[in-house]
Amino acid sequence: GIQVEQSPPDLILQEGANSTLRCNFSDSVNNLQWFHQNPWGQLINLFYIPSGTKQNGRLSATTVATERYSLLYISSSQTTDSGVYFCAVERSVKGAQKLVFGQGTRLTINP
Amino acid sequence: AAGVIQSPRHLIKEKRETATLKCYPIPRHDTVYWYQQGPGQDPQFLISFYEKMQSDKGSIPDRFSAQQFSDYHSELNMSSLELGDSALYFCASSLFRGDRIAWPYEQYFGPGTRLTVT
Numbered sequence: 001g002i003q004v005e006q007s008p009p010d011l012i013l014q015e016g017a018n019s020t021l022r023c024n025f026s027d028s029v030n031n032l033q034w035f036h037q038n039p040w041g042q043l044i045n046l047f048y049i050p051s052g053t054k055q056n057g058r059l060s061a062t063t064v065a066t067e068r069y070s071l072l073y074i075s076s077s078q079t080t081d082s083g084v085y086f087c088a089v090e091r092s093v094k095g096a097q098k099l100v101f102g103q104g105t106r107l108t109i110n111p
Numbered sequence: 112a113a114g115v116i117q118s119p120r121h122l123i124k125e126k127r128e129t130a131t132l133k134c135y136p137i138p139r140h141d142t143v144y145w146y147q148q149g150p151g152q153d154p155q156f157l158i159s160f161y162e163k164m165q166s167d168k169g170s171i172p173d174r175f176s177a178q179q180f181s182d183y184h185s186e187l188n189m190s191s192l193e194l195g196d197s198a199l200y201f202c203a204s205s206l207f208r209g210d211r212i213a214w215p216y217e218q219y220f221g222p223g224t225r226l227t228v229t
Contacts, residue, residue, distance in 0.1 A: 048217040098156035
């Protein structure tokens, strides 16, 4: 099956810093999503981005499908950005099928 | 906007008991997915349903079963619970419409049910 690798596994920053999280995947995909899992366990949709670039406030994401990677940028980090960031991909030959998650990047923002 | 609803949010069971988790998808969404997330792990796909028919299956134990009802809500039934079943169980929904090429089908996740087996 498809492999998803995220880097770095852990990232500790001071408030106000910028960060780049990377997601590599081993095959072409139909769907790529970025999630933020907050300390309460909730998975929050950040981006649906199988290709191209999107921005939402301090967050932006870029997926280069031909090179099989996606990047999540967080600017001017806040303590509320802490949590685990997951990249998840879907590669189906028919039907809407499962998301395969990476191992996540644990981000800690210190005040 | 309406989100995916899961109930209960927390559940404590003893070994060998049964549990039923419920999921109410976003209105008009036709596909439901179940995922299991163990402590410190990433979510793992269990099973999905499109228009009340099973559409995909992952590493779901034989002790677990699920279905989607006519109102599109779904239930995950878990029997003979084991300590290793303790996890966060997510339900997600999407609007697939049977045409994956023409329609983006972003999955939206519910808040999860935290199951503890003692």
